[in-house]
Amino acid sequence: xxxxxxxxxxxxxxxxxxxxxxxxxxxxxxxxxxxxxxxxxxxxxxxxxxxxxxxxxxxxxxxxxxxxxxxxxxxxxxxxxxxxxxxxxxxxxxxxxxxxxxxxxxxxxxxxxxxxxxxxxxxxxxxxxxxxxxxxxxxxxxxxxxxxxxxxxxxxxxxxxxxxxxxxxxxxxxxxxxxxxxxxxxxxxxxxxxxxxxxxxxxxxxxxxxxxxxxxxxxxxxxxxxxxxxxxxxxxxxxxxxxxxxxxxxxxxxxxxxxxxxxxxxxxxxxxxxxxxxxxxxxxxxxxx
Amino acid sequence: xxxxxxxxxxxxxxxxxxxxxxxxxxxxxxxxxxxxxxxxxxxxxxxxxxxxxxxxxxxxxxxxxxxxxxxxxxxxxxxxxxxxxxxxxxxxxxxxxxxxxxxxxxxxxxxxxxxxxxxxxxxxxxxxxxxxxxxxxxxxxxxxxxxxxxxxxxxxxxxxxxxxxxxxxxxxxxxxxxxxxxxxxxxxxxxxxxxxxxxxxxxxxxxxxxxxxxxxxxxxxxxxxxxxxxxxxxxxxxxxxxxxxxxxxxxxxxxxxxxxxxxxxxxxxxxxxxxxxxxxxxxxxxxxxxxxxxxxxxxxxxxxxxxxxxxxxxxxxxxxxxxxxxxxxxxxxxxxxxxxxxxxxxxxxxxxxxxxxxxxxxxxxxxxxxxxxxxxxxxxxxxxxxxxxxxxxxxxxxxx
Numbered sequence: 010x011x012x013x014x015x016x017x018x019x020x021x022x023x024x025x026x027x028x029x030x031x032x033x034x035x036x037x038x039x040x041x042x043x044x045x046x047x048x049x050x051x052x053x054x055x056x057x058x059x060x061x062x063x064x065x066x067x068x069x070x071x072x073x074x075x076x077x078x079x080x081x082x083x084x085x086x087x088x089x090x091x092x093x094x095x096x097x098x099x100x101x102x103x104x105x106x107x108x109x110x111x112x113x114x115x116x117x118x119x120x121x122x123x124x125x126x127x128x129x130x131x132x133x134x135x136x137x138x139x140x141x142x143x144x145x146x147x148x149x150x151x152x153x154x155x156x157x158x159x160x161x162x163x164x165x166x167x168x169x170x171x172x173x174x175x176x177x178x179x180x181x182x183x184x185x186x187x188x189x190x191x192x193x194x195x196x197x198x199x200x201x202x203x204x205x206x207x208x209x210x211x212x213x214x215x216x217x218x219x220x221x222x223x224x225x226x227x228x229x230x231x232x233x234x235x236x237x238x239x240x241x242x243x244x245x246x247x248x249x250x251x252x253x254x255x256x257x258x259x260x261x262x263x264x265x266x267x268x269x270x271x272x273x274x275x276x277x278x279x280x281x282x283x284x285x286x287x288x289x290x291x292x293x294x295x296x297x298x
Numbered sequence: 299x300x301x302x303x304x305x306x307x308x309x310x311x312x313x314x315x316x317x318x319x320x321x322x323x324x325x326x327x328x329x330x331x332x333x334x335x336x337x338x339x340x341x342x343x344x345x346x347x348x349x350x351x352x353x354x355x356x357x358x359x360x361x362x363x364x365x366x367x368x369x370x371x372x373x374x375x376x377x378x379x380x381x382x383x384x385x386x387x388x389x390x391x392x393x394x395x396x397x398x399x400x401x402x403x404x405x406x407x408x409x410x411x412x413x414x415x416x417x418x419x420x421x422x423x424x425x426x427x428x429x430x431x432x433x434x435x436x437x438x439x440x441x442x443x444x445x446x447x448x449x450x451x452x453x454x455x456x457x458x459x460x461x462x463x464x465x466x467x468x469x470x471x472x473x474x475x476x477x478x479x480x481x482x483x484x485x486x487x488x489x490x491x492x493x494x495x496x497x498x499x500x501x502x503x504x505x506x507x508x509x510x511x512x513x514x515x516x517x518x519x520x521x522x523x524x525x526x527x528x529x530x531x532x533x534x535x536x537x538x539x540x541x542x543x544x545x546x547x548x549x550x551x552x553x554x555x556x557x558x559x560x561x562x563x564x565x566x567x568x569x570x571x572x573x574x575x576x577x578x579x580x581x582x583x584x585x586x587x588x589x590x591x592x593x594x595x596x597x598x599x600x601x602x603x604x605x606x607x608x609x610x611x612x613x614x615x616x617x618x619x620x621x622x623x624x625x626x627x628x629x630x631x632x633x634x635x636x637x638x639x640x641x642x643x644x645x646x647x648x649x650x651x652x653x654x655x656x657x658x659x660x661x662x663x664x665x666x667x668x669x670x671x672x673x674x675x676x677x678x679x680x681x682x683x684x685x686x687x688x689x690x691x692x693x694x695x696x697x698x
Binding site for chain 1: 301303349350352377379381382383385387390391392393394396397398399415416423524526527528529531534535536537538
């Protein structure tokens with residue numbers, strides 16, 4: 010099964026880098042845990058993110074650590090990515106991951122999930138999409154929404170930094186109205202897309218808009234979203250991870266910005282379908298979340 | 299619905315006996331049937347133990363895609379659904395293949411162009427999926443008619459390209475294509491082309507093996523890249539692997555990766571030769587000084603012209619290219635020995651096959667390449683048009 014691929018061949022053990030050995034010995038794989046994985050274990054255990062090549066203080070890096078720490082079954086989780094700042098982190102994730110094209114992440118994930126269901130009918134394999142707002146809401150909107158319409162059993166996480174950051178700070182559909190960015194030199198002319206509401210009307214059983222200011226809240230949302238996707242249908246998380254570079258903040262100001270936005274554009278929004286609600290109640294009873 | 303758990307060492311999930319491609323293509327007894335290209339594709343897929351297919355409607359490939367759906371409903375294909383558009387479909391195909399499936403899909407003309415970004419992605423991520431391209435014209439102006447201009451856009455995608463002339467070849471090539479594409483030292487996508495309508499919609503007699511046999515399943519753990527299924531080391535694996543790991547090594551790795559994709563296409567030659575009985579088929583008069591270099595339906599028309607010209611006392615031969623990628627350069631040069639004039643009849647305005655031929659022959663052959671005749675947008679290519687071209691060339695004062 011999935012966990013076997015992290016076992017080191019004894020013949021090579023002495024030449025293995027320390028971080029690979031630690032993955033085998035000290036990561037929080039689900040089979041080792043008697044309760045759900047979460048951010049509590051972060052300080053004592055080996056993380057699934059080795060390092061990252063984002064800007065110093067980037068909230069996206071923190072959010073990714075929370076996401077990885079909360080995956081219910083990382084040893085059987087595939088993460089599908091798209092082009093953008095998030096793709097800078099993907100080579101450092103200790104899982105099977107995919108970067109394909111810009112915007113097709115939900116289509117690729119649909120194919121992967123359906124085939125894994127076909128090939129491994131007795132094993133739960135979670136498929137999670139993790140991409141930025143440009144990939145999710147602009148260039149990939151069709152594929153994002155269509156995967157919701159088709160009721161694909163995948164979780165879509167959008168790291169919403171409200172800008173095309175990796176290409177140098179251009180306006181995106183998720184940029185708030187009036188904001189001056191490149192390609193919007195007079196300020197954005199239309200409202201931020203309410204993707205979390207689109208997700209709900211498009212068939213998601215669980216849709217959240219939040220910031221990454223509270224690690225535990227992010228972890229809880231990730232756990233719930235993945236379990237609902239596994240059993241019921243598509244789920245969506247819209248998580249504010251500000252681009253401190255493009256909005257002129259320092260490396261230590263990301264958290265403050267997220268906290269400010271907890272009360273504004275990212276005031277908590279949570280939709281859970283009745284089916285998902287009943288299922289999550291059951292999960293809680295069983296100690297799965 | 300079938301489940302993969304129904305598969306045994308000797309039978310696939312739909313109860314068909316597993317056989318090798320050699321047995322399927324060369325040894326199994328065959329009986330005669332009468333069917334269209336779309337219908338024969340269903341028969342081919344039925345015998346290929348296909349894990350997954352994703353579909354989208356566009357004329358003229360829709361019927362072929364419906365029929366693969368029927369195979370799914372009948373339990374022969376594991377996963378099948380309609381995607382949102384061709385860009386989505388080809389991405390879904392990529393996902394299916396990366397997760398370890400044998401996958402097939404079909405498209406035509408504008409659909410091919412809509413999906414374009416995916417084809418180099420397919421070859422770059424080394425998936426052995428199969429696309430059946432039922433060629434039609436591309437916009438604008440709008441046309442749904444047969445025309446193979448779209449193939450020219452596929453030439454440098456890093457995918458293998460085979461071209462079937464008729465219903466029988468479509469059947470045999472589709473089966474062989476999976477096996478060649480899945481060879482661990484090849485392992486790149488394969489595009490099997492037929493001319494839309496002329497093959498997809500034309501009923502012909504075709505010899506088929508029984509449908510109680512099927513190919514052994516795809517073996518994803520023999521692939522040159524691990525399937526994305528969390529079942530094969532290394533645990534830390536990003537597909538594609540070079541995404542910004544370091545901008546300082548990425549130039550070199552990207553370049554060598556691209557070369558390797560092209561080399562993989564080249565390495566398919568011996569396998570293709572075996573299953574296709576050579577990369578080029580030659581008919582007509584062996585020592586003729588006039589040759590037609592063709593592929594697909596144009597080869598059929600050239601053969602008719604060859605027979606008619608023979609009646610007029612003009613000896614010709616037809617060199618039918620069965621693969622376009624890899625391009626059968628050696629076979630072509632050999633077939634052109636002693637040939638004075640080569641004509642390249644084509645179903646498109648740009649003459650992409652003519653350009654391919656000129657590139658391969660430059661500095662290597664004394665043959666005078668006469669491009670054409672060319673038709674497009676649904677025009678037919680009657681033997682008379684080809685004959686006229688020849689007569690005007692060899693007998694310029696008298697004309698045709």
